Amino acid sequence: MVWFQIERSVKKEVVQTACLREKKSLTSMSFNYNTCLVCCLFIYITCSHRPACYNYTCSKPKRHYHAILLFAKKLLCSVIGFYFLLPPFLFSLCPCLVKEISALSMVSKAISSCIAGNISTLAWRNRMLLQEFHKCGQHNKEDSILEHYRALGLLFKRCTFLLPTKERLKFIYSKLSQVPCFTMGRCSAMPGCLGFASYGVFLQTLIAGWDELECHRVFNFLCDFTSLPRKIHTVVTSKSGVSPRLEIQIRLFCRNVLLDHWQSSRDTLFWLTRILKPWPMVNQARLIYIIYGPLTLDGRIGWQKLTEGAAEESNVKDMADAIRLLHGDQETKEWTADSVISLIDELSAVPSEWLLENSARLLILCGNRICYTSMASKAVNGRVNELARMVVFLALVCEKDSYCMDWAVKMMQKICKVFSNAEEKWNFLQTVENVFCQVTMELYESVMAGDRNEDTDTFQSLCNVLNANAHFHTEILYTFIKKE
Numbered sequence: 480m481v482w483f484q485i486e487r488s489v490k491k492e493v494v495q496t497a498c499l500r501e502k503k504s505l506t507s508m509s510f511n512y513n514t515c516l517v518c519c520l521f522i523y524i525t526c527s528h529r530p531a532c533y534n535y536t537c538s539k540p541k542r543h544y545h546a547i548l549l550f551a552k553k554l555l556c557s558v559i560g561f562y563f564l565l566p567p568f569l570f571s572l573c574p575c576l577v578k579e580i581s582a583l584s585m586v587s588k589a590i591s592s593c594i595a596g597n598i599s600t601l602a603w604r605n606r607m608l609l610q611e612f613h614k615c616g617q618h619n620k621e622d623s624i625l626e627h628y629r630a631l632g633l634l635f636k637r638c639t640f641l642l643p644t645k646e647r648l649k650f651i652y653s654k655l656s657q658v659p660c661f662t663m664g665r666c667s668a669m670p671g672c673l674g675f676a677s678y679g680v681f682l683q684t685l686i687a688g689w690d691e692l693e694c695h696r697v698f699n700f701l702c703d704f705t706s707l708p709r710k711i712h713t714v715v716t717s718k719s720g721v722s723p724r725l726e727i728q729i730r731l732f733c734r735n736v737l738l739d740h741w742q743s744s745r746d747t748l749f750w751l752t753r754i755l756k757p758w759p760m761v762n763q764a765r766l767i768y769i770i771y772g773p774l775t776l777d778g779r780i781g782w783q784k785l786t787e788g789a790a791e792e793s794n795v796k797d798m799a800d801a802i803r804l805l806h807g808d809q810e811t812k813e814w815t816a817d818s819v820i821s822l823i824d825e826l827s828a829v830p831s832e833w834l835l836e837n838s839a840r841l842l843i844l845c846g847n848r849i850c851y852t853s854m855a856s857k858a859v860n861g862r863v864n865e866l867a868r869m870v871v872f873l874a875l876v877c878e879k880d881s882y883c884m885d886w887a888v889k890m891m892q893k894i895c896k897v898f899s900n901a902e903e904k905w906n907f908l909q910t911v912e913n914v915f916c917q918v919t920m921e922l923y924e925s926v927m928a929g930d931r932n933e934d935t936d937t938f939q940s941l942c943n944v945l946n947a948n949a950h951f952h953t954e955i956l957y958t959f960i961k962k963e
């Protein structure tokens with residue numbers, strides 16, 4: 480065996496290097512057959528972690544590192560004939576070794592197919608596909624489960640490296656589909672289950688660095704095997720809230736598996752586009768609401784939250800973030816300004832017309848650029864009344880959510896410039912003032928006529944509108960003083 484043809488000093492060095500990571504004293508081991516195999520695995524493991532080797536006290540660390548890596552690789556190749564005799568505990572010894580075994584699978588085709596064969600066994604699956612998704616509770620435990628699935632993602636990525644994408648996905652799916660919590664509709668503990676999140680980090684690790692064409696294939700593959708399009712079709716075409724369980728399953732699958740784990744917003748945009756694009760605009764809006772909209776206290780989609788009363792910022796924040804992503808800093812061919820503005824219009828009518836205050840809150844959270852584009856398009860299309868009401872409610876949201884009123888005034892000034900002549904501008908300003916007056920009067924009449932239970936809320940709303948009016952006009956007057 481190669482091991483026995485090597486100088487004792489080199490043997491000692493490689494074993495010491497291996498010990499750096501394992502913190503065990505292997506030097507005292509006798510070099511029998513099994514030790515040799517274990518060592519060569521550990522050598523490769525350690526050598527695949529450069530920093531550990533570089534830190535090793537050695538006068539020429541870099542040269543040594545490469546020499547050791549080469550040696551380990553040769554050694555592994557030479558014992559490949561004995562590979563099948565590798566003790567099974569190496570593969571199921573401890574989940575924390577998954578990363579190291581994945582590094583081993585890159586040594587040669589034979590080793591990677593051996594590892595692929597090993598992970599197809601029931602014993603491996605029972606031990607390594609951790610399924611304690613419902614008992615987590617503690618952050619540390621959740622983190623370690625996610626970390627384990629990240630490592631498994633790397634293992635599957637590496638040991639299927641030589642297969643064509645489709646075969647690769649089939650192989651991986653055949654293993655993962657046996658975990659009930661990875662499949663829509665098979666877990667009874669949603670949304671408190673960590674299954675989709677684990678699946679998500681697994682998938683993210685697996686396809687990290689793949690080009691767009693391959694990611695398209697992954698999406699199509701997932702659609703075929705999860706029937707995601709059929710399920711989406713059911714919820715976007717039926718009345719909202721009719722299938723609450725399916726709605727939540729789609730939301731959790733899209734968010735936890737496909738969207739939430741990406742570091743780069745470009746990746747999230749890619750996946751969100753894949754989910755939305757096959758559908759007409761009206762269904763896209765409904766889908767955004769399902770994926771990012773507010774939830775009720777019992778974990779269902781909060782379909783009435785934006786139509787029945789003024790909602791908190793957190794209820795529209797995620798939808799605003801999704802829209803910012805579609806029409807953000809990155810130019811994308813798939814989402815033009817017009818399509819995003821139409822999408823916002825559709826969204827603010829899901830499931831029926833939102834309270835204007837909630838639409839204004841969404842627009843503010845979408846940021847300057849989208850807010851201006853949306854309002855300017857109303858100005859260009861002559862929707863002056865609608866536009867003036869939006870200006871008033873932007874001011875109201877600024878007042879209630881403590882944003883700077885200066886922003887609402889500047890937005891109105893910018894919109895004024897969209898009108899081509901003085902007459903149109905004057906008409907617009909008059910309409911804004913009339914709406915202020917009208918909204919105040921409506922609330923005043925409600926206070927006067929309202930029943931006692933609703934009095935406090937309506938009275939508070941009246942106060943907010945009066946304050947918003949005062950602060951809005953103070954800012955306008957202040958702009959004149961600044962000009963002098």
Ligand SMILES: [Zn+2]
Nearest residue numbers: 660666672674
């Ligand atoms: Zn579950």
